[in-house]
Amino acid sequence: MRYFLEVAYDGTRFHGWQTQPNALTVQEVLDDCLRKVFRVAQVETVGSGRTDTGVHATQQWVHVELPQVLSGDEIQHKLNRILPPDIAVGQVLPVGPEAHTRFDAVSRTYEYRISLQKNPFLVRHAYYLSRKPDVARMNEAAQALLQLEDFTTFSKVKGDTKHYRCTITQAYWREEGDQLIFTIKANRFLRGMVRLVVGTLLDVGKGKLTVRQFREAIERQDRKLASGAAPAEGLFLHRVEYPEGYFAQQLVLFEEAAALVPREND
Known part of the structure; x- marks a missing residue:
């Protein structure tokens, strides 16, 4: 059974x-x-x-x-x-x-958690940043994720993936106390994709990339344009829906x- x-x-x-x-x-x-x-x-x-x-x-x-x-x-x-x-x-x-x-799953939701205060009780479950990034700019950049569908830029080179298209229906940052939480929902994700997205969005929030450059990185489908992956400890597979x-x-x-x-x- x-x-x-x-x-x-x-x-x-x-x-x-x-x-x-x-x-x-x-x-x-x-x-x-x-x-x-x-x-x-x-x-x-x-x-x-x-x-x-x-x-x-x-x-x-x-x-x-x-x-x-x-x-x-x-x-x-x-x-x-x-x-x-x-x-x-x-x-x-x-x-x-x-x-x-x-x-049979129709969507998956991931959450990425960032702690803005050093907290020994979150060390395994959130990525610590000593300086707050620009959340508004990161949310502005994240809109491109809802408008585009080929995410070759945020894929790993090796693997048996047949295509790099995903339909993303949610992508946004929110603040909860001393934490920043990124939520992203899609019909499918590429291996390592969410951590690469978060790492690149954080570069937008730190002023290393513009909102336009973030969008162009996706449009050009070039893995070299993605920033480094955000650390694993902040990432959670949050929900799977049918x-x-x-x-x-x-x-x-x-x-x-x-x-x-x-x-x-x-």
Whole structure:
């Protein structure tokens, strides 16, 4: 039976989401816990998106196939009992056998957090800047992200990306106390894209680039025109959304499939 798991994690000690040789990842730890809890030899989780080394998630959706029909609360409870403190499972939702966390998602939202005051309690979760950048200029420049669609400039050279087009529907900075928070929402993101966008916008805010130069950097589709990537600790995968009514439809498909599977006796 297939389930969607809502997973949150502090990415500080992990080399990103995706399992890889000789490196500790969130997916590896989650898969190991799933194998132990449900006593299965193999587990193949699929995440709604990948996060890089040191990047966090307040909402990462994962789908997984489990051998039993269980309640979401039971799955959540069993996993949270053995997961390490920096990984937690929230909602667990039953879905149909073809549901896919990555391909069915319609949007993803990232947040990037900057602390304007030195704070030892935010050192792992916000990028510290000793001087406040020009937020109005950064917001003016960010409007170009809503008007253009090819973001080759903010992509990494290596990778298997077939195209560099993204539809961005939100991109703005806001102030909350001693923090600046950048929100960006799109149908898809390129690998490393958000940190490159933030790093380049910060150069606008520091007066190193003009608003026009920021737009031209995107239009010219030249990776060399992007500034350095902002540090990983400030970045959060904040929200992943699915079509309206998606989970209600998936519940019906799950119940149809569950009718053919015996329930766990213990």
